[in-house]
Amino acid sequence: MRTLLFLGIVVLAGTGGEIAVTHAMKQIGEVTSFTPRAILHVIGRAFRLGWMWFGFGLMAVAFFSLLALLSWENVSFVIPATALSYAAGAVGAKFFLGERINPLRWAGVLLVCAGVALVFVG
Amino acid sequence: MSATATSRTEPAALRIKTFVFIVLMIALGSAGDVLLSAGMKQVGEVDHGSLGALADAFWRTFTSGTVWLGIASLILFFVCYMLVLSWADLSFVLPASATSYAIVPLLGYALLGEFVSPMRWAGVALICLGVALVGLTPPSTTGARTPLPQTGGDD
Numbered sequence A: 001m002r003t004l005l006f007l008g009i010v011v012l013a014g015t016g017g018e019i020a021v022t023h024a025m026k027q028i029g030e031v032t033s034f035t036p037r038a039i040l041h042v043i044g045r046a047f048r049l050g051w052m053w054f055g056f057g058l059m060a061v062a063f064f065s066l067l068a069l070l071s072w073e074n075v076s077f078v079i080p081a082t083a084l085s086y087a088a089g090a091v092g093a094k095f096f097l098g099e100r101i102n103p104l105r106w107a108g109v110l111l112v113c114a115g116v117a118l119v120f121v122g
Numbered sequence B: 001m002s003a004t005a006t007s008r009t010e011p012a013a014l015r016i017k018t019f020v021f022i023v024l025m026i027a028l029g030s031a032g033d034v035l036l037s038a039g040m041k042q043v044g045e046v047d048h049g050s051l052g053a054l055a056d057a058f059w060r061t062f063t064s065g066t067v068w069l070g071i072a073s074l075i076l077f078f079v080c081y082m083l084v085l086s087w088a089d090l091s092f093v094l095p096a097s098a099t100s101y102a103i104v105p106l107l108g109y110a111l112l113g114e115f116v117s118p119m120r121w122a123g124v125a126l127i128c129l130g131v132a133l134v135g136l137t138p139p140s141t142t143g144a145r146t147p148l149p150q151t152g153g154d155d
Helices: A002-028 A036-046 A050-072 A075-082 A084-097 A103-121 B011-043 B051-062 B065-085 B090-097 B099-112 B118-135
Strands: none
Touching: A002 A036, A002 A050, A002 A075, A002 A084, A002 B065, A002 B090, A036 B065, A050 A075, A050 B011, A075 A084, A075 A103, A084 A103, A084 B090, A103 B090, A103 B099, A103 B118, B011 B051, B011 B065, B011 B090, B011 B099, B051 B065, B065 B090, B090 B099, B090 B118, B099 B118
16 A cells, blocks of 8 residues: 555656656757756756746655655566556646657557566566 | 757757757666665665654665765756756657666676566567657657747857
């Protein structure tokens, strides 16, 4: 029960965080200069956006839940279960970020989910 | 540099730029995961029984050098992740970054001669095929946004 609860938090908070961070970075716009100064500038600008903090908070919740989970469960159980995040991320990206996911990308995402699960179960 | 429907960078350049950042993410993310996993195993199982035990686990976690190295790798991973998401789709970046799960068993087999079970090989093959399929799709599908002026490194 404790494991299921933490798995749910890892997948849902992680996916929510990724969606919020992507939304924030799309507000910044395409980064085209990669000097250290430009990158620091982009990071500074990103962390002035509420969506970035919201995403960062959710990701921190997912991260610490994963740390706790890894302290009592094996990686070979945890990672296959969290492979669901790839599917959840694609569904979220479609509905919340308006990404156009064609059948080829759906097929790729599902293969990756199955592949990650097999690698860690195998 | 001409504008396109989805980005202000040429599609070929955008693909290369996306590829480079995903490779960086895979390298930094894998290093971070391995270091954190090793660090947390040194810390031992987190006891949720009392506040004191939780504080003790917290203290042991944040005084571990291995955990800090892992955290540093993951911070750099996160910076690459933020940058790539400024132009690429989440549904492109997320599955492509799963390549790390295929690379670890491949490296273990090739460099260390580790045994890789048939099921694990099947998983590696599925991940590679999945990432290849995602890689055939355009990295960005959400339409152009006018980037804010980036004065940080250009001036």
